[in-house]
Amino acid sequence: MSMIKCCFEPVELPEFVETVVQKCTDPGCCCGCCSALRPRYKRLVDNIFPVNPEDGLVKSNMEKLTFYSLSSPEKLDRIGEYLYQKATKDINRKRYKLVEIAMEAMDLLLMACHAQTLNLFVESFLRMVQKLLEDSNPNLQIMATNSFVKFANIEEDTPSYHRRYDFFISKFSSMCHGNNENIELRDSIRLAGIKGLQGVIRKTVSDDLVENIWDRQHMEKIVPSLLFNMQNGPLTATEDATPTSPPVLAEAVLRELVSRASFGHIRSVLKPLLTHLDRHELWVPNQFAIHTFRIVMISIQPQYSYTVVETLMQHLDSNIKSSPHTRTSLAVVLSKIIAIAAGESVGPSALDIINNLLTHLRTSVSSMKEVSPEESQYQEALINALGEFANHHPDYQKIEIMLFIMNTVPDLSKKGKGDQMLQNILLKSLLKVGTQYRTASFEKAFPASFLQPLLKMARAPHVPTRIIVMQIFQALLDRHQNQGILSNVTVKNYPTLSLESASRSDIIFTHKYGANIMQALIEGMALSDRIDPLASSYNTAALMIVEMACSETVQEFILFILGIQELATTSNDLGSYHKCNLHSIAISLLMLLGRVTGINNIIEYAQKIIDARKEEAPYFLPPMLDSKKTTQKYSTNLPHLMIDKVTLTECLQNAGMDSGRVQTGNPYSLSQTDNPAHRTSWVEVSSMPSRPSATDLSIYTDADSVNSSPGVLKKTLAPELNFDAMKRALAEPTESAKKEAREKQMQIVRTFRESNFDDLVRRTEPKHELIQNRLNELFNSLASERQITQTETKNTTTQKPVYENNFPELFYY
Amino acid sequence: MEDYKFLFKVVLVGNAGVGKTCLVRRFTQGLFPPGQGATIGVDFMIKTVEVEGEKIKLQIWDTAGQERFRSITQSYYRSAHALILVYDISCQPTFDCLPDWLREIQEYANSKVLKILVGNKTDRDDREIPTQIGEEFAKQHDMYFLETSAKEAENVERLFYEIAAELIEQARSKEPISQHSRSTADSIGLSSLGSKANYLSQSGCCSSLSSHST
Ligand SMILES: Nc1nc2c(ncn2[C@@H]2O[C@H](COP(=O)(O)OP(=O)(O)OP(=O)(O)O)[C@@H](O)[C@H]2O)c(=O)[nH]1
């Protein structure tokens, strides 16, 4: 039928004149008779085909055809159409060599075309490509793809809006899944498919008016096709200049695609990507998922990287019912890429991410009665993600992050096991962030609004909680990597200790908040005789000494050490092992203090006590005693082996140092009447030490002293005021009068005392406000998620003055 | 100048192993491939048929039945003019999955797509799904119905020719109004494939036709 058709094609007369005896060289041509009547362009086209197909394109005639096309561009569309018709016939007759020549000719014409004439030719060119792609012969498909790629690389100045790439995307995606049993051929087909997709992407991506490549129907083909090829490849980053294997090329195309995605299109890529990972079960194990997301994060325009994190988080949301393994894997992927996003997400978006992670933690905790190992792995992965995220933020933001986390830690009055778990999990995340923070100044590391809840939790009845809180302190206190060394309670020298003399601001901080911390430490030490928490408290105290002790602050530490000893000697509720351990801690700290401050008198005095104890009561020296392992009875009433306040005063005096504070001040003691019930309750215990002094400036003055010891601070004798406190209250004015050298500090100190808490928070943390509104917003949403109980509401009222401006809903959960 | 009058896109779906690829190869190549491996992703075949003197080009997209390829295969539903939903008459589970497939079709395909339910492997003597059950299911869900055997070449030609014929009818039936509605025709080329009611009697070959009341 086609042969007949050829004969009846309408003759174009203008061409007719030139032709006389030109013979048709195409052996397939039907009859010589009509060749004389053929238009010139047809003859030119016919002539490019050799007599013997194996000889390939007749180059010289091709040049003629090209020249003709350039000089008569209006003929281009007909030339294209004619070539297409010829190729169609040849395909039907399976004369593939001739098809190849036709395609080659079209390629050459395409390259020779000028931009303004291109459109005339492209339609038939693309039809030709499609025709070849439709054939089941893989070689034709590969050839067609190569031609398509050539076309894709041409810049057209007038896009053709009606041109559609549906078929190409569908077919190339299908080729990407090529499954020929001949592996080499299979890979060639897949490579062609990937190249073809790359071509479509290049052709369409820059121009939204042409086929919108970002449409779901296209992305759902392109993305899985690329991933399908990538997942069979190496997971190490390959930076091949000329990608030769399907996985490598697929990866390169994915990079290109992602890098071209604008904000509105990122999700179009990510959604099929996530679906593919789901469907092909590529989350567990998650190497491929990590690999893929790294590629996405590296390729994406940096300002959008946050969206990737967000999308991944949403995916985690939707996987809430999946196995902990899957969730863990997802969280791990998150933790691997979150760092890349961290640099770009600041302020509110950073908090969004953190809030989301915390919400997942909370969900994980609340959904489980008993935590399975898998579930805790998941929680661990989330915490790591949080840590990773924080790690890549500047330090001032880490503080904000810590503050934020701290504010989501459930209140202490909660009795539920779930809340305890949640509290520990959140504290662990806090620790994770804290570990990443590099403390320069304590003032910055411990903003008041952060320190206060931390100190409350340092008195938590639950041992693991206290240990984590101690670890947080240690992480933030330890500026010289001494934490590990000081985890060992000993009176011996720490030879590898790294020391730096305390700076002015350290001293100010010590005066401002040191007492509060030490007070909390003592109260923590009173709570348990177990070695772990005690060693942990010791570690914190020792780090404080190493970081803060100097001639200006040594007296405060002495009072602290004496306080530990006094706790051991005067408290009736403590067991004998507990007491022994407290004595060990006290003497060890004293030795350390002597060494750090370089006051030899103290070292010598401490050594004397140590020697005596070695003789008489080695159980008053480290190592600490484990109440579970020892049953021996120890005599603890040995006053002559105690550290003596008067002797220490003399030590200071002999060293030419001020000793007034030690002389007149009282050792630290537990803040309330020694009612254990009170002591262990977070709510009742004031975060404020009950021993205000010149240097002891509670920042909590107006905060939560209402029901603890308001009288002390206001210097009115409240009925519950005990003798010690009275004494101290009286001693105070003289105390400050004496310390003229401290006048300057006092000024600062006064500011702190006289300002209300809101002002303080604002003053200490100016950057804080930036995120304040956001915090409020988030807290509001958090609060509404959690149940409000009567007791908590009560707490709120007592604490309200502090937070009502900043965190109105903070204490509702 | 095209070498065909109509181009129709036909997509085959259904559980893995029901014989989709065998049906396509029987139709396009006239053979029953021994040891046909599972399809990966989507396969493509083209076949030009002549119906009522018109050349019709059928683009056939043969999708993988395996779960893991579901996301990519779904993306091919949208542009389909006809969807062939295949089950294996000797395998109850492939029939039981039909509602799931219909949900997917509902979600991803054009709402007016021509749907054909095919019970394949009639040559097998361990039939689990009686013809009538398949027929009723098709009727309920507004689908054409046919039983085939790719192995014995039974009803395979007929299946595709009937689809072609039906699609031509639909295309023609909307031609008179196409003057003003052409511009709104969507990417599938035929904007309306919905009204099949008129052609039921003509295409008597399809053994069961639904009432199209919905
Ligand atoms: N007896 C019989 N066996 C058939 C018939 N059609 C297909 N099979 C067999 O069924 C098996 C699966 O056929 P395929 O065509 O690969 O099935 P498919 O639906 O394409 O499967 P996927 O590509 O995995 O979705 C093969 O072993 C075929 O030999 C048939 O009509 N009769």
Ligand SMILES: [Mg+2]
């Ligand atoms: Mg198959």
